[in-house]
Amino acid sequence: MNGSNSQTFAQSNALLRDKRHKTFKIIVIGDSSVGKTCLTFRFCGGHFPERTEATIGVDFRERKLKIDQEEIMLQLWDTAGQERFRRSMVQHYYRNVNAVVFVYDVTRMSTFQSLPSWIEECNQHNLNYNIPRILLGNKCDCKGEIAVPTNVAQRFADHHGMPLFETSAKDDSDCDHVEAIFLTLAHKLKAAKSMTLISPSQFPPDHIHRAVVESVGRERNGMEVNDSESCYC
Amino acid sequence: MSEWLAVEAIVRQRDKEVMAINMLKLSSESQNGEIPLVFEPDTVQEEEENSAFDGSCPSKDVMENNRNRVSNREDVESPHTRSKENSVEDDRDFSEMVYDKEKLRQESKESDTAEAANNTCVITPDEGVEEGQEPTSPQNAADGTAASVSASFTVETCNPPTTTPVIVSKASLDSGSHSDVVNGTEEDTAMDEEVRHITENGEDEEDGCVKDDITENGRSDEDKNMDTLAVEDSQDGHSVESRSSCISPASSQGGVYSTELLDTFGLNLHRIDKDVQRCDRNYWYFTHDNLEKLRNVMCTYVWEHLDTGYMQGMCDLVAPLLVVFDDEAATYSCFCQLMARMCHNFPNGGAMDQHFANMRSLIQILDSEMFELMHQNGDYTHFYFCYRWFLLDFKRGE
Numbered sequence: 335m336n337g338s339n340s341q342t343f344a345q346s347n348a349l350l351r352d353k354r355h356k357t358f359k360i361i362v363i364g365d366s367s368v369g370k371t372c373l374t375f376r377f378c379g380g381h382f383p384e385r386t387e388a389t390i391g392v393d394f395r396e397r398k399l400k401i402d403q404e405e406i407m408l409q410l411w412d413t414a415g416q417e418r419f420r421r422s423m424v425q426h427y428y429r430n431v432n433a434v435v436f437v438y439d440v441t442r443m444s445t446f447q448s449l450p451s452w453i454e455e456c457n458q459h460n461l462n463y464n465i466p467r468i469l470l471g472n473k474c475d476c477k478g479e480i481a482v483p484t485n486v487a488q489r490f491a492d493h494h495g496m497p498l499f500e501t502s503a504k505d506d507s508d509c510d511h512v513e514a515i516f517l518t519l520a521h522k523l524k525a526a527k528s529m530t531l532i533s534p535s536q537f538p539p540d541h542i543h544r545a546v547v548e549s550v551g552r553e554r555n556g557m558e559v560n561d562s563e564s565c566y567c
Numbered sequence: 568m569s570e571w572l573a574v575e576a577i578v579r580q581r582d583k584e585v586m587a588i589n590m591l592k593l594s595s596e597s598q599n600g601e602i603p604l605v606f607e608p609d610t611v612q613e614e615e616e617n618s619a620f621d622g623s624c625p626s627k628d629v630m631e632n633n634r635n636r637v638s639n640r641e642d643v644e645s646p647h648t649r650s651k652e653n654s655v656e657d658d659r660d661f662s663e664m665v666y667d668k669e670k671l672r673q674e675s676k677e678s679d680t681a682e683a684a685n686n687t688c689v690i691t692p693d694e695g696v697e698e699g700q701e702p703t704s705p706q707n708a709a710d711g712t713a714a715s716v717s718a719s720f721t722v723e724t725c726n727p728p729t730t731t732p733v734i735v736s737k738a739s740l741d742s743g744s745h746s747d748v749v750n751g752t753e754e755d756t757a758m759d760e761e762v763r764h765i766t767e768n769g770e771d772e773e774d775g776c777v778k779d780d781i782t783e784n785g786r787s788d789e790d791k792n793m794d795t796l797a798v799e800d801s802q803d804g805h806s807v808e809s810r811s812s813c814i815s816p817a818s819s820q821g822g823v824y825s826t827e828l829l830d831t832f833g834l835n836l837h838r839i840d841k842d843v844q845r846c847d848r849n850y851w852y853f854t855h856d857n858l859e860k861l862r863n864v865m866c867t868y869v870w871e872h873l874d875t876g877y878m879q880g881m882c883d884l885v886a887p888l889l890v891v892f893d894d895e896a897a898t899y900s901c902f903c904q905l906m907a908r909m910c911h912n913f914p915n916g917g918a919m920d921q922h923f924a925n926m927r928s929l930i931q932i933l934d935s936e937m938f939e940l941m942h943q944n945g946d947y948t949h950f951y952f953c954y955r956w957f958l959l960d961f962k963r964g965e
Contacts, residue, residue: 357944366879367841385848388841390880390963391954394947416838416879426949443589 355398357407358523361427363452364437365445366415369472372503373437374412377516382504389414391423399520408520428459432523433466438487440471440500441479446487453494466522469496470515475505568863571832571870574824578833828873835869835877846882852890861889864899868906878913880958881906887962912958922957926950 362370366388375383378395393412398405413427434456439445449469456467469491471482484500491498499515502508843862847853853861864885869877884905888898911918927950931938941947955963 366838367845385845387845387848387963388879388882390883390958392951394952414879423949423951423954426951 355405355407356524356527357409358432358520359409359411359430360433360435360519361411361413361431362435362437363413363427363456364415364470365439365442365448368415368437368439368442368445369503370415370437371412373435373470373472373501373512374410376503376509376512378408378410382506382509388416392427397516399517401517401520401524404524406520406524408516424455425459428456431460431465432526433468433519434460435468435470435519436496437470437472438482439473440482440487441473441476443481446471446482446490449490464526466519466526467494467496468515468519469494469498471498471500473502473504474500474508475502568867568870571866574829574832574870575836575866577824578829578836581829581833831873831876832870835873836866838877838879839865839869839882842877842879842882847886850886850890853886857889860895860898861885863895864889864902867899868902871903872906875910875913875915878915880913880955883959883962884909909958909960919954919957923950923953926953 362374364370371386371389371393372383374393374395375381375386378397389412391414395410395412397408397410399408400406411427411431436449436452436456438449457463469487471484471487474480484498487500488498499511501511501515503512839862843858843865846858846861861882865877865882868881868885869875885898885902888901888905889895892898892901910916912922913919927948930941930950938948
């Protein structure tokens with residue numbers, strides 16, 4: 335969380351120098367305090383952040399990866415867990431998203447039980463069902479407190495056509511696992527990207543950027559209208 | 568504050584019931600046959616019915632039984648319930664300790680209160696169970712239990728002796744059964760505990776005498792009001808006004824809270840608990856005791872503004888105020904004023920979109936190069952990274 339913005343900007347500059355990077359947007363969602371921040375920080379920052387605070391709004395984390403001699407950028411959107419908190423920005427979370435990571439806490443059944451509502455929200459905003467989704471059970475290091483049995487989670491994941499991973503952002507022996515999960519995702523994304531290049535119905539990734547810019551432009555115009563309205567009031 | 572403490576007790580009770588049912592489910596689902604001690608749902612049902620009869624006249628034996636039974640049941644469960652068990656044990660020790668001090672006449676009264684609370688809150692959990700919903704996690708309920716006990720302690724300790732006359736005068740409302748003034752808060756705590764013990768068993772009791780129970784419940788709520796009111800009176804000075812305004816909600820509703828209200832407040836409580844634990848945890852001030860203060864302020868605000876509800880970020884706004892004032896009442900009133908200004912930033916108000924738009928325009932005009940950069944390097948012109956700055960008044964700016 336700390337310094338994520340500066341990190342972002344530094345990497346943005348690097349990215350400017352080398353425009354061959356493809357950026358993939360991955361959103362991480364799930365109930366509050368399941369460990370979304372810790373997972374993303376583990377992957378992007380390289381260690382487990384001690385004593386994190388509740389995420390407000392959304393934090394951005396990025397990491398550059400080299401896959402098949404090609405560098406790609408994973409942009410992780412670490413969202414706030416409290417569902418009502420996110421309503422105002424939630425459409426933007428799902429805009430042009432390349433992958434979705436659902437996180438639950440293996441020590442708290444309630445976080446697992448609210449997964450259907452997260453999936454539903456995702457479905458509502460996501461017209462493209464082809465984007466990769468993964469299910470991630472966090473806090474595996476709390477071995478004595480596991481409340482969500484693996485077989486139950488596996489059944490749920492199978493039912494929704496997602497791969498299931500149980501891991502821990504905290505446990506150092508599991509950190510490779512976190513890494514592996516996101517790398518798997520990155521490979522998947524890259525493979526999907528080559529597929530989208532073939533498919534005429536999909537935007538090639540290069541065009542996705544342009545689409546983003548256009549949509550932002552539209553939105554900006556809308557906002558300016560609001561501005562002037564408020565001035566006249 | 569007394570009001571939401573009372574409601575919290577009920578919410579906690581409901582959580583506990585749901586949790587107990589979850590446990591049964593879990594044990595019958597996943598561990599069936601592996602461990603011989605597993606209680607089949609039917610067996611427990613029977614037991615609960617049996618103890619329901621005893622529940623109307625609680626004695627130490629019954630409590631002893633309850634404890635054994637509950638801990639047996641928990642032994643069966645996977646070890647994650649251990650922590651919960653411990654905290655419950657603590658509660659029990661405490662309640663027994665208080666219990667020893669009380670007279671027998673108190674016990675009968677407590678059982679009345681328990682029945683009353685039982686009738687008000689038993690409906691939803693049952694429905695929830697039939698539909699197979701399991702909205703609460705055991706962990707949360709355990710946390711809540713431990714926290715609220717210490718909350719009661721806080722009230723007790725800040726109850727100055729000068730308030731005695733106030734309580735006595737009000738105690739007369741209470742058909743004179745409340746003679747033990749100094750132990751008032753303790754009694755309530757004990758009652759809370761009793762409510763929890765007994766309703767757990769008395770779940771299946773028929774609500775034959777609803778009317779009586781309702782009045783009983785109203786009375787118990789007024790009791791609670793009195794105790795905490797004493798604190799408010801001594802701090803504020805305008806005793807009459809605060810007394811009437813605080814007592815009236817309980818009595819006008821007859822002390823019965825609707826299930827929707829309980830649901831709403833319970834949901835908010837869980838959210839608050841999650842965030843209070845994590846709020847400014849790197850700052851030295853926020854020890855366990857001071858986090859408890861933070862939680863009190865937060866719960867009071869949410870109770871008074873239930874339509875707004877708790878939203879993430881509120882804790883962060885309370886925290887600096889509490890550090891400066893180191894006083895719950897001052898922090899609360901100041902936070903109310905602050906929220907009058909800040910509430911538009913929260914999702915219910917529309918100010919945040921305006922902020923984003925302003926920020927976007929500013930950057931575009933003042934630093935167009937920067938803006939172009941943001942355009943080119945991913946989707947950052949939504950300026951969401953400013954969200955926290957605006958919402959928390961640049962508190963967590965880093």
